[in-house]
Amino acid sequence: MADDPREEPSRAVGGDLVLPIAAVAFTAYYFWSIWNSPWEAQVAAFLIGSILLFLIAIYLVRTLREVLTGRANLGLGPLIGPSWITPRRLVLLGLTLGYVIGLDWLGFTLTSFLFLFLGMVTLSEARGDVRKFFHYGITAAILSLAGWLLFIVAFDTRFPAGPFERVMDAMFGL
């Protein structure tokens, strides 16, 4: 806390720089990819990219000035926090990536069931509450079956087929 109540606390701006830095990297890659292209392919990108780089340059100068004058620091600030949710958020991110990868192996219905159940357990406060976990299991099963009925049976979406879809196809032609 600042000693002088009139003094503003230093603001963490490191997180604010992530998007501009990503934008600069992408724009540089984009320019490289069109360097030898006909002018028609270049004109719009060079125009937009140049304005973007100019805006980012102004933003960086503004941020640097704030850091040098002590009004801001390079901490990540709200980007990752609050700290209590960070482990759960990372697990959920891992589960989401696993869900996309798993669809190819287990098919839509089983993967959705596993993802929904594990996602709910991850975010839940009820550690070791078997009844709550049973409730999550039932909810996940109902939702994944409803998804199967809607997406695959009703709308004929061609998700990768897994064991469940193959069994249903063999038994009922669905």
Next chain:
Amino acid sequence: MIGGTLFLEMFTASLAMWWVIIPAIFIGLIVGAIPGFSAANTIIILLPLTLAVDVEVGLVFMVALYCSSRMGAGVPAILVNIPGTAGAAATPLDGYPMAKQGKGSQALAMSFVASVAGGLITTLIAVLTLPWLAKVGYVMHSVEMIVVMLFGISLIATIAAKDTLKGLIAGFFGLMIGAIGADHIYATPRGTFGFLELYDGIPLIPALVGLFAVSEAFVFIENRSILSEEGRARMKVRGWGQTIEGAIMALKRWWHVVWTSLIGLLIGVVPGAGASIASFVAYQQSKTFSKTPELYGTGHPEGLIAPEAANNGVTAGTLIPLLVLGIPGGATAAIMLVVLQFHGVQMGPRLFMSSPEIAYGMIMAMFVTYIFMVFTVLPLSRYLSQVTMVSTVYMAPVVLAFTLVGSFVPREYMFDMYLALAFGLIGYVARKTGYHVSAILIGVILGPLLEAYFLRALRISQGDLTVLFSSTLGNVLWVLLVISICIPYVAEWRRKRAREATSTATQES
């Protein structure tokens, strides 16, 4: 112009199709609300059905499904900040803040009434002015469309009012991402990272799912509910009060509904222009001419009414080039064309002489669908709004699972799900660090369209940039664009002067 007897005949004939219209309304609501599904791909799935029945029945079914899917897209946009289609991308700007305040039912009712009223008004205008409206498609060339796109893109600066620099960076980053893909003339791959799946450009649904749904799910897990404390208290009050209040609020702003839906109608008439452009332009214009622009983005009724009325105005507009010129104004209209041709109906000017019952019947079916929607959809708002009460423990995994698979649906590429995740990360960083995801999305949606029209204009003029100022209508639109960009600044300057004058007067007295 349509005669009174024919009008009445068409109206009663459409009313008699209630058994087709009502199921189509509910199917449309569902497919519109799920990102990745749309009226177009649902009609394709149901094509065997529409081809098997009488042409009138098939057409009424398609038209009703089309109208209600437009309205359905606004439901998740309001309740959980996830637009069902790109046409509803401007809806959450004010709809979601209302839902967070526990006014979900009110916001839905307002959106439904604005959609229905906008749809009814534009359908009526369309049916009365078909021959003249069809000419709009002739006068809107590349140059005019460039200016219309710029109206939409200028919204980036409008919604970035809190930190203009950050808003502009987000918008131009979106435009840069939107430029990914093969160029429009030589098909040179640009910024594709070597992925063949990106040669056609950035697919909109994965971008929409990632920027809105995935990022939102990773942010709202920080709280047990998406509702604020005040919102939770408000949601505990049961009854129809909010629904009725929302409907009345929309009706009281009838003039706002009229002119924003007309924007939608005029943009919808231009083949290739879509609901996303119309809703962004309508929102931008609504804020520009508002007496309370500072309230936009905080749950302001007019900020919700404008995009919803406009994207329903597009629905009527899209059918006009199909009926009058035989040119489909969008994907759904193109499928309708296929069905009509299968039944031996030839579209174009002769249609009004050879089969007036089909030509006017399509528009009348739309009119009747909107009337049915008042009774079928409006009462749902009270119950649909209960979604906001669901704990984020359930909500986050459900949103992630069902929107990610939605991003797979349009092209059926697994790649699109990974792309949605990548956009989710961009959206998450943007949300947490104060960059507006809507600004990025506007760039992604409008960027490629702007480039296509720009290059077309340059090709026609053989590289002469003065072509941008070569048409009278284009020049009028340029002037209007400059005026609409300047108005907020002038209004703010006047307000500031008024405040200063008031404070000086207070000090002197």
